[in-house]
Amino acid sequence: MSNGKASHGRVLVLQGNEAVVEGAVAAGCRFFAGYPITPATEISEAMAQRLPAIGGTFIQMEDEIASLGAVIGASLAGVKAMTATSGPGFSLMQENIGFACVAEVPCVIVNVMRGGPSTGLPTRVSQGDVMQARWGTHGDHPIIVLAVSTTRECFDITVRAFNLSEKYRTPVIILSDEVVAHTREKIQLPHPEEIEVFDRIKPNMPPEWYIPYEDTPRGVPPMAAFGDGYRYHVTGLIHDVRGFPTERAEEIQAFLTRIHRKIYNNFHDIMMVKEELVEDAEILVIAYGSVARSARRAVKEARERGVKVGLIQLVTIWPFPRQYIEPLLRRVRAVLVPELNFGQISREVKRINQGRTRVEKLNRIDGQLITPDEILSRLLKL
Amino acid sequence: MAEITKLIHKYLRHDKKFPHVWCPGCGNGILLGSLIRAIDKLGLEKDEVVLVSGIGCSSRLPVYVDFNTLHTTHGRALTFATGIKLAKPSLNVIVIMGDGDAVSIGGNHFIHAARRNLNLTAIIINNNVYGMTGGQFSPTTPYGAYTTTSPLGHIEHPFAISELAVTAGASFVARGTVYHTHVLDEVIEKAILKRGFAVVEVISNCHTQYGRKNKMGSAVDMLLWMKKVAVSVEKADKMSPEEREGKITIGVLVDRDLPIFTQEYQRIREEARKRWATVTKSA
Numbered sequence: 015m016s017n018g019k020a021s022h023g024r025v026l027v028l029q030g031n032e033a034v035v036e037g038a039v040a041a042g043c044r045f046f047a048g049y050p051i052t053p054a055t056e057i058s059e060a061m062a063q064r065l066p067a068i069g070g071t072f073i074q075m076e077d078e079i080a081s082l083g084a085v086i087g088a089s090l091a092g093v094k095a096m097t098a099t100s101g102p103g104f105s106l107m108q109e110n111i112g113f114a115c116v117a118e119v120p121c122v123i124v125n126v127m128r129g130g131p132s133t134g135l136p137t138r139v140s141q142g143d144v145m146q147a148r149w150g151t152h153g154d155h156p157i158i159v160l161a162v163s164t165t166r167e168c169f170d171i172t173v174r175a176f177n178l179s180e181k182y183r184t185p186v187i188i189l190s191d192e193v194v195a196h197t198r199e200k201i202q203l204p205h206p207e208e209i210e211v212f213d214r215i216k217p218n219m220p221p222e223w224y225i226p227y228e229d230t231p232r233g234v235p236p237m238a239a240f241g242d243g244y245r246y247h248v249t250g251l252i253h254d255v256r257g258f259p260t261e262r263a264e265e266i267q268a269f270l271t272r273i274h275r276k277i278y279n280n281f282h283d284i285m286m287v288k289e290e291l292v293e294d295a296e297i298l299v300i301a302y303g304s305v306a307r308s309a310r311r312a313v314k315e316a317r318e319r320g321v322k323v324g325l326i327q328l329v330t331i332w333p334f335p336r337q338y339i340e341p342l343l344r345r346v347r348a349v350l351v352p353e354l355n356f357g358q359i360s361r362e363v364k365r366i367n368q369g370r371t372r373v374e375k376l377n378r379i380d381g382q383l384i385t386p387d388e389i390l391s392r393l394l395k396l
Numbered sequence: 397m398a399e400i401t402k403l404i405h406k407y408l409r410h411d412k413k414f415p416h417v418w419c420p421g422c423g424n425g426i427l428l429g430s431l432i433r434a435i436d437k438l439g440l441e442k443d444e445v446v447l448v449s450g451i452g453c454s455s456r457l458p459v460y461v462d463f464n465t466l467h468t469t470h471g472r473a474l475t476f477a478t479g480i481k482l483a484k485p486s487l488n489v490i491v492i493m494g495d496g497d498a499v500s501i502g503g504n505h506f507i508h509a510a511r512r513n514l515n516l517t518a519i520i521i522n523n524n525v526y527g528m529t530g531g532q533f534s535p536t537t538p539y540g541a542y543t544t545t546s547p548l549g550h551i552e553h554p555f556a557i558s559e560l561a562v563t564a565g566a567s568f569v570a571r572g573t574v575y576h577t578h579v580l581d582e583v584i585e586k587a588i589l590k591r592g593f594a595v596v597e598v599i600s601n602c603h604t605q606y607g608r609k610n611k612m613g614s615a616v617d618m619l620l621w622m623k624k625v626a627v628s629v630e631k632a633d634k635m636s637p638e639e640r641e642g643k644i645t646i647g648v649l650v651d652r653d654l655p656i657f658t659q660e661y662q663r664i665r666e667e668a669r670k671r672w673a674t675v676t677k678s679a
Binding site: 047239 | 409413444448458462463465469474476477478479481482483508664665667668672673
């Protein structure tokens with residue numbers, strides 16, 4: 015969408031990166047800070063047009079560390095905020111991702127994956143950042159990571175990412191990839207009233223009663239914005255319920271337990287998978303991102319040849335949809351996990367499989383997409 | 397209770413956060429006093445003030461005072477402050493950093509914040525050393541000085557923080573010391589009032605680490621050292637380069653009116669609205 019206009023209801027041809035921007039705007043994002051990087055730059059470019067026109071703010075910062083810093087600052091001041099980057103920039107963002115986890119600041123980080131490590135393959139597709147998205151920042155922390163595979167998903171999942179980040183006061187990472195980001199597809203943007211948008215819960219008690227990091231049944235305390243009259247302290251240090259640094263064992267334990275609990279206890283709300291022909295499947299393909307597109311085609315063709323195969327497309331990558339996948343592993347005779355890395359998700363599938371069934375990998379790390387034929391020929395041999 | 401003590405107490409978070417982490421005699425407390433007096437004199441509402449800091453001894457300052465306070469990651473305070481200010485321009489955002497925080501790990505953010513010229517106040521407490529981690533050399537440690545990581549004398553040359561800020565394009569730059577508290581009160585007040593990126597460099601003492609290693613004596617001795625080496629901007633202007641050697645210039649170094657980011661961005665918003673915002677209705 016080169017002219018920066020919103021066009022709800024019209025049929026458009028958008029690339030994934032542009033659809034991310036439309037999704038973000040529809041979810042209420044009004045602040046974007048970023049740093050140019052291939053293949054994520056179109057997100058910055060579209061934001062630079064869209065946001066000022068609707069009273070929001072776009073800023074290009076001096077690097078990716080600064081970009082996420084500004085995003086967290088904007089969110090603390092009450093504005094929904096996002097940044098977008100690719101591998102090298104995502105590496106730089108790790109310290110502030112940890113900050114957002116610990117200070118419980120809602121924000122969305124899009125990582126359009128390209129080949130790595132280091133500068134790697136700037137214009138080639140990869141899914142090499144799956145584990146970095148989970149464990150890139152230091153220390154035990156919960157995180158929500160979602161993967162997109164189509165332009166439509168870029169829109170829908172970005173809305174969902176904002177909703178989850180607001181609901182659980184957590185950074186949410188969207189893993190896109192070079193193919194999804196740059197493939198142009200037909201999309202009909204929903205009207206704003208069709209889109210479910212969740213805003214963070216604000217405190218409604220008098221300021222003197224507000225305990226900013228108080229435990230609640232959901233594990234998510236209400237969040238006041240700076241300037242709303244609830245003066246409180248935000249820190250990256252482990253803190254007590256008032257937000258003040260603590261080194262007391264029982265307070266540390268309670269805090270870290272709560273921030274994990276708020277995500278894992280709400281697993282069913284956070285978990286999203288798309289399944290196809292799974293009911294009678296004897297073989298499962300587990301895929302995500304652009305590879306899920308090839309997998310869908312391969313599964314269809316295998317079915318035409320009489321192979322009982324089903325597809326599970328992971329949308330929620332982390333927390334890993336263990337509760338959903340585990341029962342399926344008990345009844346299928348084989349699982350194929352195609353991905354554009356040496357086996358980051360297949361490792362997780364094997365970990366929960368515990369030897370129940372056969373788990374096979376199909377990997378490409380050469381900057382090329384896995385084709386439907388490659389998946390099909392493996393399926394026919396299983 | 398003295399009036400000044402009452403005033404300070406009006407802004408402290410008594411219920412929780414004391415005793416503080418600073419060594420007896422530390423200059424950080426003196427700066428905090430100056431900051432409180434300036435905020436009080438300007439009549440700013442507590443709710444309208446945001447104190448943002450990085451990591452280090454000086455960056456522990458916000459937790460003690462009753463404002464909106466944010467203790468960020470090392471060197472990144474200005475980036476968080478940028479987001480806050482852009483999201484809510486009505487807030488008075490004051491950033492507290494140390495020398496290592498602001499011009500080593502945060503050096504890039506510092507020069508870009510100055511260039512970008514948002515309406516922020518940046519206070520940098522410069523004690524020439526990394527105090528919290530035990531006295532390693534910082535980007536402002538003088539040539540030849542002893543620290544735990546320059547045990548045989550420092551072989552690098554220091555940044556001049558204020559001069560760096562001037563060159564990077566800050567609207568307002570002033571330097572004070574924790575000895576000259578009247579000057580400090582005054583420049584902080586001016587910096588908060590300034591529309592644009594305003595920097596105050598505060599020369600402070602770390603007698604525990606830097607002073608001890610360099611035989612500069614107690615906290616009081618270091619304050620007397622500041623008294624000795626500081627000259628006002630007006631006086632320094634009349635001195636020869638030789639006379640200025642080893643002196644610290646205090647007062648307002650630069651005060652200039654430049655377009656600020658939020659003001660410029662408002663123009664962008666209006667233009668963008670004219671060009672692109674009408675579509676939602678017509679579609």
